Amino acid sequence: MQSPIIVFDHINGKVFVAQTDAASDKRVQEARAAQGKQVTTSSGSSAR
């Protein structure tokens, strides 16, 4: 199961969330199939 990564930046008043989405999951699977090695990727979004 995907593991979200959340950064709470209280100094600058910002929050950053990074987690694998379905599209990047597909890209990872395609990359693995094409290259025969493990590849990881993620997408991120920020708030405030």
Place this chain on the structure above:
Amino acid sequence: MATIVGAGIDTFWMAELPAPVQVGVVVRLLATADELGPDHDHTMRNVIRGTDGEPLGDGEEATFQMGTVEEVGAARKDWLNGIAVITMAAFEATEAGTYTFELVGTARASPRPCMWCVASRERPPRSRRVSGDTGRCASR
């Protein structure tokens, strides 16, 4: 249901204050299959409390999803599913003392864990030091 992974007390030795402090907490959540997927938003709020117990600011809130469509499709309905949520928090310590790291989840299966960290201006006597970078505080 939630489990804090490796929870404890961290002691940060600062040459001078105020100084920025960065801490990390991994929370393992257990969720039913109907709580998963990109269509289900979950929120987690992080609150840092200062040495007087009062919140530093309003807290920061994040929205996230647990599991892709493929993962949800493969999840068993009669089992709880484990998700590791990795969190980092940065704040400014203005004085020496104990600060509270608190996570509040609004999802049904979310946690209310907290973690303590200490920012100290001076090193305590050797007999009162904590062994290692992370460990149990012997005394205050």
